[in-house]
Amino acid sequence: MQNITVALDAMGGDFGPRVTVPAAVQALSHFPELKVVLIGDQNTITSQLSLLDCQPHSRLSIKHCDRVISNSEKPSLALRNSAGSSMRVAIDLVADDEADACVSGGNTGALMALSRFRLKLLPGIDRPALVSALPTATGKRTWMLDLGANVSSDADSLFQFAVMGSALAEEHLGAPARVAILNIGAEEIKGNDLVKRCAEMLSQTQSVNFTGYIEGNQLLQDSADVVVCDGFVGNVCLKTCEGTAQLFIDKLKTHMMASTIKGWIARKLFSELFSELKTLNPDQYNGASLLGLRGIVIKSHGSADVSAVVNAIGEALHEVKRQVPSRISDRLEAVLLERHY
Amino acid sequence: MQNITVALDAMGGDFGPRVTVPAAVQALSHFPELKVVLIGDQNTITSQLSLLDCQPHSRLSIKHCDRVISNSEKPSLALRNSAGSSMRVAIDLVADDEADACVSGGNTGALMALSRFRLKLLPGIDRPALVSALPTATGKRTWMLDLGANVSSDADSLFQFAVMGSALAEEHLGAPARVAILNIGAEEIKGNDLVKRCAEMLSQTQSVNFTGYIEGNQLLQDSADVVVCDGFVGNVCLKTCEGTAQLFIDKLKTHMMASTIKGWIARKLFSELFSELKTLNPDQYNGASLLGLRGIVIKSHGSADVSAVVNAIGEALHEVKRQVPSRISDRLEAVLLERHY
Numbered sequence: 137m138q139n140i141t142v143a144l145d146a147m148g149g150d151f152g153p154r155v156t157v158p159a160a161v162q163a164l165s166h167f168p169e170l171k172v173v174l175i176g177d178q179n180t181i182t183s184q185l186s187l188l189d190c191q192p193h194s195r196l197s198i199k200h201c202d203r204v205i206s207n208s209e210k211p212s213l214a215l216r217n218s219a220g221s222s223m224r225v226a227i228d229l230v231a232d233d234e235a236d237a238c239v240s241g242g243n244t245g246a247l248m249a250l251s252r253f254r255l256k257l258l259p260g261i262d263r264p265a266l267v268s269a270l271p272t273a274t275g276k277r278t279w280m281l282d283l284g285a286n287v288s289s290d291a292d293s294l295f296q297f298a299v300m301g302s303a304l305a306e307e308h309l310g311a312p313a314r315v316a317i318l319n320i321g322a323e324e325i326k327g328n329d330l331v332k333r334c335a336e337m338l339s340q341t342q343s344v345n346f347t348g349y350i351e352g353n354q355l356l357q358d359s360a361d362v363v364v365c366d367g368f369v370g371n372v373c374l375k376t377c378e379g380t381a382q383l384f385i386d387k388l389k390t391h392m393m394a395s396t397i398k399g400w401i402a403r404k405l406f407s408e409l410f411s412e413l414k415t416l417n418p419d420q421y422n423g424a425s426l427l428g429l430r431g432i433v434i435k436s437h438g439s440a441d442v443s444a445v446v447n448a449i450g451e452a453l454h455e456v457k458r459q460v461p462s463r464i465s466d467r468l469e470a471v472l473l474e475r476h477y
Numbered sequence: 478m479q480n481i482t483v484a485l486d487a488m489g490g491d492f493g494p495r496v497t498v499p500a501a502v503q504a505l506s507h508f509p510e511l512k513v514v515l516i517g518d519q520n521t522i523t524s525q526l527s528l529l530d531c532q533p534h535s536r537l538s539i540k541h542c543d544r545v546i547s548n549s550e551k552p553s554l555a556l557r558n559s560a561g562s563s564m565r566v567a568i569d570l571v572a573d574d575e576a577d578a579c580v581s582g583g584n585t586g587a588l589m590a591l592s593r594f595r596l597k598l599l600p601g602i603d604r605p606a607l608v609s610a611l612p613t614a615t616g617k618r619t620w621m622l623d624l625g626a627n628v629s630s631d632a633d634s635l636f637q638f639a640v641m642g643s644a645l646a647e648e649h650l651g652a653p654a655r656v657a658i659l660n661i662g663a664e665e666i667k668g669n670d671l672v673k674r675c676a677e678m679l680s681q682t683q684s685v686n687f688t689g690y691i692e693g694n695q696l697l698q699d700s701a702d703v704v705v706c707d708g709f710v711g712n713v714c715l716k717t718c719e720g721t722a723q724l725f726i727d728k729l730k731t732h733m734m735a736s737t738i739k740g741w742i743a744r745k746l747f748s749e750l751f752s753e754l755k756t757l758n759p760d761q762y763n764g765a766s767l768l769g770l771r772g773i774v775i776k777s778h779g780s781a782d783v784s785a786v787v788n789a790i791g792e793a794l795h796e797v798k799r800q801v802p803s804r805i806s807d808r809l810e811a812v813l814l815e816r817h818y
Binding site (some may be wrong): 208210273284287288318319320323325327328329351352353354355356357365367368369371372373374375376377378379380381382383384385387388391398401402405406409412413416 | 666668718719720747
């Protein structure tokens with residue numbers, strides 16, 4: 137089995153090495169093909185490793201660096217001052233072919249700017265997009281993009297998101313993906329110019345299985361495999377979904393945690409339902425991909441816990457194995473050929 | 478007590494007179510000051526009235542018309558061919574001072590185009606906005622606008638939405654309203670040009686209590702009294718919220734409706750929880766207002782049931798009593814004075 141090396145920004149995320157170090161160790165035992173390079177402050181990392189009572193691991197190495205890009209830093213400034221930061225070094229390893237993928241829970245804007253600068257965009261792509269798989273009522277998943285890599289998009293970018301999302305989803309599904317555009321109505325006359333122009337382009341593209349518009353209330357209904365929208369809408373929409381789900385979960389939890397007879401009955405009656413509802417909160421998943429780059433970059437939630445970071449590493453492994461960037465590239469080439477001839 | 482006359486588009490909504498007629502009769506017994514003009518096909522309306530075994534009601538009248546604007550009709554076309562349609566006649570009654578407010582569950586785009594054409598905009602308003610009150614975790618409400626009256630907006634419009642929302646919310650709250658902009662992050666550097674420009678304008682306006690940005694996951698958290706966004710984002714976001722809430726409610730319902738001992742216990746002990754969760758679905762409320770017009774127009778959900786249409790009529794009454802259009806006008810004048818001097 138060939139090894140796959142993941143460069144893990146140990147300092148990224150709200151909890152830094154307290155979460156990333158145990159996640160790396162756990163991931164190594166989950167995935168026998170995995171090698172991890174932990175990037176960050178050597179002292180903090182080794183002290184976290186010693187807390188875990190972890191023996192020196194042949195597939196784990198540390199790359200020291202003493203700078204961290206903060207969450208409040210503007211992407212342009214972060215880019216300029218990135219030298220020697222854990223995020224920059226992690227992306228550099230991918231750019232220099234020393235790692236197969238990078239995982240970071242740090243500043244999203246900076247991660248995108250650095251990835252774009254060091255890894256470059258795939259031919260035919262104007263902007264990268266952030267994509268994540270949402271849970272649905274049927275147990276299947278729906279890939280949604282862009283989730284906020286860009287604050288505005290034109291129809292060409294939206295079209296490229298559809299092609300990229302399609303390629304990624306099909307690598308997971310092993311079957312053609314239903315691609316829909318998020319809109320304010322299902323009828324053709326609905327929506328702004330952006331979605332209408334993108335819909336027109338997708339309708340004329342045979343190699344993408346475009347199924348039309350869907351509305352916000354259909355997002356978790358397994359109405360499409362890929363949902364395309366601009367980054368502002370996608371980000372607000374995903375967070376709305378997460379916030380609403382969390383509110384309902386918290387209400388149920390309050391009843392289940394009550395130290396009364398009723399609470400005891402609630403725990404007996406609703407524990408299965410409670411677990412099921414938790415799986416329907418998109419926030420439970422982790423590992424959004426930055427698509428459109430000549431390399432694999434996974435954005436982990438800032439607030440991710442150990443098992444969530446392990447999931448993000450798992451997504452990185454999956455994308456390396458399925459060679460997602462070159463699949464996207466192939467798909468784009470086919471679409472461009474179809475559109476131009 | 479002075480009578481308040483509501484022109485009710487009897488043909489609007491998915492169920493037409495089957496819902497609007499019993500809703501009118503129920504509203505009349507709820508609100509002793511209410512007079513209703515039912516507008517639509519006289520035969521259908523009278524046969525619905527006879528089904529209700531309803532005596533001729535002194536505060537209920539019928540205005541016959543034989544045309545209906547369909548949901549699929551483009552607003553521009555609907556406007557041109559509106560003469561004699563139930564929606565047009567309802568708005569005409571308001572424009573001609575024969576009714577104090579209009580309620581319709583019909584085509585939103587057409588309702589907006591017709592209202593704008595017949596009622597005209599308030600001075601200082603470039604575009605009307607659709608506003609609705611969302612439930613929150615604390616039991617208080619948050620007014621959100623625009624929910625889709627416009628498919629795109631500029632910063633001036635967004636600013637006007639904030640002023641209008643503020644005036645409406647304060648009529649309900651009887652206190653200054655916290656006004657926030659929906660964005661993809663809470664930090665000042667986050668967002669697109671639209672929200673940044675609007676934030677700058679609001680920060681410079683003392684007569685609006687601008688509290689900054691909020692994210693999608695804070696929508697139901699009572700983080701603001703008024704949330705401002707463009708109509709595309711607002712519509713998608715509200716429907717996402719409704720869809721997620723409905724999915725969770727349906728899952729719980731399945732457990733509560735089970736014809737097992739477990740289901741029986743759940744129904745006996747947790748019906749209150751179930752009712753509480755239902756009140757957290759924005760879809761449970763009805764009666765979105767079209768703000769910015771020289772008259773009161775309430776959009777009822779297409780799928781609204783009898784009690785939901787009664788709620789929409791109640792909202793119309795409230796806005797008539799509080800003279801919402803002139804309150805908005807006063808507020809706008811104050812803001813414009815502040816900005817220009």
